[in-house]
Amino acid sequence: xxxxxxxxxxxxxxxxxxxxxxxxxxxxxxxxxxxxxxxxxxxxxxxxxxxxxxxxxxxxxxxxxxxxxxxxxxxxxxxxxxxxxxxxxxxxxxxxxxxxxxxxxxxxxxxxxxxxxxxxxxxxxxxxxxxxxxxxxxxxxxxxxxxxxxxxxxxxxxxxxxxxxxxxxxxxxxxxxxxxxxxxxxxxxxxxxxxxxxxxxxxxxxxxxxxxxxxxxxxxxxxxxxxxxxxxxxxxxxxxxxxxxxxxxxxxxxx
Numbered sequence: 290x291x292x293x294x295x296x297x298x299x300x301x302x303x304x305x306x307x308x309x310x311x312x313x314x315x316x317x318x319x320x321x322x323x324x325x326x327x328x329x330x331x332x333x334x335x336x337x338x339x340x341x342x343x344x345x346x347x348x349x350x351x352x353x354x355x356x357x358x359x360x361x362x363x364x365x366x367x368x369x370x371x372x373x374x375x376x377x378x379x380x381x382x383x384x385x386x387x388x389x390x391x392x393x394x395x396x397x398x399x400x401x402x403x404x405x406x407x408x409x410x411x412x413x414x415x416x417x418x419x420x421x422x423x424x425x426x427x428x429x430x431x432x433x434x435x436x437x438x439x440x441x442x443x444x445x446x447x448x449x450x451x452x453x454x455x456x457x458x459x460x461x462x463x464x465x466x467x468x469x470x471x472x473x474x475x476x477x478x479x480x481x482x483x484x485x486x487x488x489x490x491x492x493x494x495x496x497x498x499x500x501x502x503x504x505x506x507x508x509x510x511x512x513x514x515x516x517x518x519x520x521x522x523x524x525x526x527x528x529x530x531x532x533x534x535x536x537x538x539x540x541x542x543x544x
Contacts, residue, residue, distance in 0.1 A: 292433040294495055294514070295541040296532050301514050305436035305489040307480060307507075308461075309498035310443055312371055313518055315451060316418045317499075322361040324411045325353050325370055331403035332382055341389040350385060351378070366519070367526040372474075372500050374442045374467050379404065408447075417454050420520070422537035427460045429542040438463040438483040440496070440506065442473055463487055475505030480512060497540075504529035516540070 291302040311317045329347045336345055348354060352368020353361045364370045369381055379400050386396035430437055437460055441448055445466045452458040463486040470478045484494055495514045496507035507515035508529055517530035518537075527533050534540065 290544065291493075292435055292542055292544050295543065296514075296516060296534060297539065299514075299532060301495065302493075303435070303495045303513055304493040305438065305484070305487050305495070306430060307438045307440050307483050307494060307496045307512070309496075309500065309503045310439055310441035310448060310451070312366070312420075312499035313497055313503075314419060314423060314439070314457065315455060316420055317371060318361070318364060320411070320417045320451070321370060322353075322364075323414060323416055324407045325351055325361050325364075326359065327407035327410055328382065328403055329353070330359070331406065332385060332400070335386060335391075335399055335403070336389055339386075339389045339391065345385055345389075350381060366499060367501065372442065372502055374473055375404075375444055412450070415454060417451055419455050419457070420518070420537060424457070426537040426540055426542070427457060431460055433542045433544050435542065436487040436489055437461050438465065438487055440465045440474075440479040440483055440503075442467045442502075444468050474500075474502040475509065477506055477509035477511075480506050480510035484510070484512075499527075501527055501529050504531075 291304060294301045294303050308314055333347055351370040352365035353370055354363040356362050369378060379397060382400040383396040386399060387393050439461050443466060445468055448464060448466050463483050465479045465483045467473050470482055472478045484491055491511040492513050494512045496503060496512050497516045499518045504515040504517055504527055515531045517527035517533040519527060519533050520536055
């Protein structure tokens with residue numbers, strides 16, 4: 290008998306689940322908030338040297354919100370911090386320098402140096418944690434012998450490091466990162482690749498994610514169900530989800 294995923298009043302047969310990473314497996318703010326702070330500080334310093342720093346609202350660059358001390362305390366779930374690939378983030382940041390008069394190639398060099406320093410700082414702090422109730426849910430999936438995969442806009446190196454730090458790498462039978470496919474989210478290629486490698490049919494497979502690109506990915510690939518995670522309760526950005534839940538405590542697997 291095929292395992293059942295119970296979500297609210299739905300009971301959906303499935304043999305595999307695909308998970309987004311940032312904001313779904315790991316707490317995005319706890320993990321990437323400090324990175325965003327360092328990147329925006331570095332960008333602000335560069336703009337100040339040029340003389341245009343006061344004209345740029347840094348909170349708009351990556352879609353972050355800040356307290357009076359400049360600490361990142363929130364983010365737009367439909368914004369760049371949540372959804373952009375590494376290359377897209379470089380482009381967004383470099384554009385701020387380019388519009389301030391820095392040649393494009395030089396702007397990219399400066400931005401990549403800022404981002405590298407911020408990444409090294411994040412790795413050193415190891416500020417990473419899973420979403421609440423994730424680990425018991427992953428164990429339920431393992432106990433039911435579900436095939437699990439990760440589909441993420443992040444790169445292979447960072448994804449591997451973060452899954453290892455969370456101690457959850459062993460739950461997943463395939464990991465499809467942005468650098469493994471020609472087309473990123475919301476194109477269905479990531480889900481199609483994961484299903485192929487897991488030996489699953491799309492109609493046997495569920496996707497869980499925190500962005501509408503994840504939901505569109507699931508729809509485009511013909512997956513059985515697209516489940517949106519929205520811990521803050523706001524679900525307006527998940528308009529293509531089949532169902533939205535505040536956390537993994539509302540998901541249950543039975544055989």
